Structure formats: structure tokens, C-alpha cells
Amino acid sequence: MTSSFALHASVVAATFLLAGFVKGVTGMGLPTVAMGVLGTLMLPAQAAAMLLLPSFVTNVWQLFAGPSVRELVKRLWPMMVGIVAGTLAAASFIAGGGGEWAVAGLGAALTLYAAAGLMAWRFSVPARHERWLSPAVGVVTGAITGGTGVFVVPAVPYLQGLTLKKEDLVQALGLSFTVSTIALAIGLTREHAFAVDDLGTSLGAVVPALLGMWIGQRVRGHISPATFRRWFFICLLGLGIQLLARAFV
Template sequence: MSSSLAMHAGLVAATFVVAGFVKGVTGMGLPTVAMGVLGTLMLPAHAAAMLLLPSFVTNLWQLFAGPSVRALLGRLWPMMAGIVGGTIAAASFIAGGGGEWAVVGLGAALTLYAGAGLTAWRLDVPWRHERWLSPAIGAVTGVITGGTGVFVVPAVPYLQGLALKKEDLVQALGLSFTVSTIALAIGLAKERAFAVDDLGHSLLAVAPALIGMWIGQRVRGRISADTFRRWFFVCLLGLGIQLMARAFV
């Protein structure tokens, strides 16, 4: 392996360790961090294909860490259906049709998410509006996922606005991210931007992600969650602005 390839592999592994660490501390952020950093190293479609297995494994772990999977599925299935439909419909954008604008879209999604996090903006979702709002939020999240590889906007603010118990919120996030990962894999495969052979590269990223997640879970109680989240969003904001600026340089 040449020195440049070794350095590239080392940067990818380090990216997934950091992304896993963020997820271990906060319960989210692995695909967001991975897409943000890898988006500076490779095309978004390649980055999205690489994060599929690490995202799937860590989110499945998060999803089944509590007892409320069936109840959450019964409540949130319209949102999940919207995510699947929107992601598959928009996957052609990240798979190549969007070109450099896919990078701009990725930067914009990261910037919006970071801005919402830094301003502590929260939705308040009344129960009576869930029937129509849930599939709409899912569809918009799916379109953004299919276009950028980022799962969080507007799914995370919406789920946080449902007034779920802390454990249920963590599981609901795991459900949303798991469904998004599967839908993104289907969308990329449909557009011939992801094949079985690509699983090898994605598989190599699982171990660093799990190591980072384990470390994050170990130190979660020893650091200030508010301070960590604030710096996490500041870093995402910087990444998002940098990615958007690349289209104009």
C-alpha cells in the first residue's frame, strides 16, 4: 500500500472512531459526522456507501437497547414510510445527478442542523397533528437523505418535539436512522452507486465506529453533555460552511 493510500485509510478510520465517539456520547451523530468529514475527502455518494454498515450496526444496537420497539413502530410507521419513499426517490441526486451541488446540499444540511442545535430550537408537536405531519416529515427527511446522505433534518427536531421519554427518544432516533440507512442503501443500489463489492469497504469501517462508540459510552458520564453538544454543533457548522464554500472556490 502506498503512503498516500495508507494515509487515506487512516483518515477514514479516524473519522469513524470520532463519529462513533460522538454517537456514544450523544446517541446520534455518526452518519452526520462521517458524511461531513468524508465529504471533504471523496464524493458524497462514495461517503454514503462507506457509512452504510457502520451506521446500520450502531443504529440497530441503539434501536434494540430498550423495550419500546413495537410501540414506536406502531406510532411512527407513517414517518418511516415517508423516509423510505423520499430517500429512494431522491437517491439519484447523491448518486451522481447532482454533481458538486450534492456537496453543497450536504453542507447546507449540516449547517441547518448545527444552527438548530446551537440556538436550542425545538418543535412542539401536538398529538392531533401527528397523523399528517409524521409522513410529511418523513418524506422531507427522505429527500434530504437521498440528496445528501444526512439523516437528521428534520427528523431529529421532529422526534424531539414529540415529548417522548428519554429512553423512547433514543430508540425512536435509532429506528429513524436504521430505516434511513436501509432506504439509502436501496436508493444507491437502484442508481448503481452501491454494489455488493462495496460492502467490503463499509465493513472495514464498522470496527472503528464500534470502538469510538464504546469509548463515547464509557466517558459519557464524565463530561458535560451540554458543553460537548455545543462544540459538536460548532464543528458541524464549520464543516457545513466549508462544504458549501467549495462550490464557489
């Protein structure tokens, strides 16, 4: 094992340990943190391929941690269909060597999400608008997922705007992220940016991600969620700006 390989493996493991920890505390953030950090070290398509299995495993865990899966699927299926359609339509961008534009898109998505979080943007979604707004949000989320590997915009603000109990919101986020992960895997595979040989690398990231998530869940009750989220968004903002600068400088 060369020293450069060992360093690379250590950085990847540390990244997914941190990303899992953030997800354990907040219920989201694993792919966002992983894409943000790894996006500074490799092409977005490579980072997206690496996060597929850790994202899938941790999101399925989150999705089935409560009793409301069937009800959430029944309510949110138009959004999920939109996510799949948007992701598959846009996957060629991140996988097709979008190059500096893919990096810029990732930076822009992280910056927008971080700014929204720091400014505490919140809005309420009237039930009468869900019928048309849900698939529209899904398509936009899918397009951003397919172009950048980031699942959160605008899915997270939209789900937070629904009248969901706290536990149902966590499950709804798990559902959205699980569908996004599967759709991204299909899109990357179709575009020949993810193959069976890549499963070993992605599988190796599962253990630190799960460990980080477990640690995050254990410390969640001992830290201030507001303070943690604020620093989380500040760090994301820094990563987003750094990626934007990297793309255009």
C-alpha cells in the same frame, strides 16, 4: 500497501472512530459526522456508500437497546414510510453525480442542523397533528437523505418535539436512522452507486465506529452533555460552511 493508501485508510478509520464516539455520547451523529468529514475528501455518493454498514450496525444496536421497539414502530410507521419514499425518490441526485450541487446540499444540511442545535430550537408537536405531520416529516427527511446522505433534518427536531421519555427518544432516533440507512442503501444500489464490492470498504469502517461508540458510552457520564453538544454543533457548522464554500468557489 502504498503510503497514500495507508493515509487514506487511517483518515477513514479516524473519522469513524470520532463519529462513533459522538454517537456514543449523544445517541446520534455518526452519519452526520462521517458525511461531513468524508464529504471534504470524496464525492458525497462515495461517502454515503462507505457509511452504510457502520450506520446500520450502530443504529440497530441503539434501536434494540431498550424495550419499546414495538410501540415506537406502531406510533412512527407513517414517518418511516415517508422516509423510505423520500429517500428512494431523491437518491438519484446524490448517486447521479449531482456533483457540486450534492456537495452544496450536504453543506447546507450540515449548516442548518448545526445552526438549529446552537440556537436550541425546540418545538412541541401536539398529538392531534402527528397523523399528518409524521409522514410529511418522513418524506422531507427522506428527500434530504437521498440528496445529501444526512439523516437528521427534520427528523431529529421532530422526534425531540414528541412526548417521548429519554430512553424512548434514543430508540426512536435509532429507528429513524436505521430505516434511513436501509432506504439509502436501496437507493444507491438502484442507481448503481453501491455494489457488493463496496461492502468490504464499508465493513472495514464498522470496527472503528463500534469502538468509538463504546468509548463514547463509557465517557458519557463524565462530561457535560451541554458543552459537548455545543462544540459538536460548532464543528458541524464549520464543516457545513467549508463544504458550501468548496461547492461555489
